[in-house]
Amino acid sequence: RYADTGKVNYYEAKGRNGRNINPLELAGRDYFVDFGTLILNYKADNYDIRFGNQQIAWGQAIFFRTFDVANGLDLRRHLVIDRAVEEFEDERVPKIALRATAQVTDFMIVDSYVGKFQPDILTNPNTPYNVIPSQFYRPLDNYFTGNYDKKLDFGVRVKTDYGDWGWQAMAVSRYNPLGAFRWAESGINKGLYGPVGAAVELAYSARPQCVGLPTDSPSTCRMYSSIGESLSHTPFTIGPGGIYSDREWFSGAASVRLDGFDALNTAIREYPALRDSFASEVSTLDEASHLLNTFFIGSGGSIRGNVQRDYFREEVFGLGVSSVTETADINSFWSQFIINLEVQYTPKRVFTKEDLSNDFLKSDEYIITLVGEKWYRYSDSFPAAYLVFQGM
Incomplete structure (x- = not known):
């Protein structure tokens, strides 16, 4: 990059x-x-x-x-x-x-x-x-x-x-x-950070690896060897200089005429690796805010986006x-x-x-x-x- x-x-x-x-x-x-x-x-x-x-x-x-x-x-x-x-x-x-x-x-x-x-x-x-x-x-x-x-x-x-x-x-x-x-797959393999990140990593590795790549997750199996590899197949990358809160997510989306709520659901819907990483589509703004802030806590503070x-x-x-x-x-x-x-x-x-x-x-x-x-x-x-x- x-x-x-x-x-x-x-x-x-x-x-x-x-x-x-x-x-x-x-x-x-x-x-x-x-x-x-x-x-x-x-x-x-x-x-x-x-x-x-x-x-x-x-x-x-x-x-x-x-x-x-x-x-x-x-x-x-x-x-x-x-x-x-x-x-x-x-x-x-x-x-x-x-x-x-x-x-x-x-x-x-x-x-x-x-x-x-x-x-x-x-x-x-x-x-x-x-x-x-x-x-x-x-x-x-x-x-x-x-x-x-x-x-x-x-x-x-x-x-x-x-x-x-x-x-x-x-x-x-x-x-x-x-x-x-x-949206684009990042191709960048980075794991999570902190206590929440460690808990997610542990929960992910506790699931047996799937045979093939199912498209509906979370499920009883995992698609990849680690959460970092799973995230590399999503539009989101763990790293500084990105978005740090739900408010920044929504204000940043609005500043470039994107729909922050739909953009989140679209990424989850179109990239099975996000569902594999325990994300699921949301139906309200409150749910979206809670999901986003959970992402940011587990990432150590910041997530950067990837587009093509x-x-x-x-x-x-x-x-x-x-x-x-x-x-x-x-x-x-x-x-x-x-x-x-x-x-x-x-x-x-x-x-x-x-x-x-x-x-x-x-x-x-x-x-x-x-x-x-x-x-x-x-x-x-x-x-x-x-x-x-x-x-x-």
């Missing part, structure tokens, strides 16, 4: 088999070198063909990624909102891709690409922009073990001007770079329109005011479920983004300000 041991690991981004997620990156705990752009470019007549590691920036919206769906995001040195002038140039994860652009008419451009799928790069525990709470270990990333590193994304966009209006449409087939998360990330293909469609206003008074606030409207529709997008179940949530999603932009000088003695008005 490279990111969970020793001093803070700011930059290494690896799959669960230890390979670098970004193929053109050299990273350590406190540095990384990345070839963000490494391309071979060919231009002839109305055609532009580009092959290599690159960003593919579509759409006009500032901050919001409604059309800008070709690349994932690197959140190690930023979070989601950055300086508007930069947009996402310093945050997109480059991908190895073949991109072809054609100037079909004086007013129409067709832009298409096919590229190697590259996921979002998330921050490690205890780093400045950490999204997943540090009470969890770093997510076990299935990018390589799920063969997602061999998957391709592809898409096409048409952009045209008609009068004072700009129009665009896109269709993309991709793996969602954020992915979706679920998977990726799912989706089809993304978009329409956009833009315009620049003109007024008779060039000093008017509304002169040269830029308006962009972008709409994205994704059928059956896969989301993380509120209980971290292996049965992911699927739902159609619409994203509608309206953005107004304006360079405006309040007075001749004050520099111009770049103003952005936006709603999503």
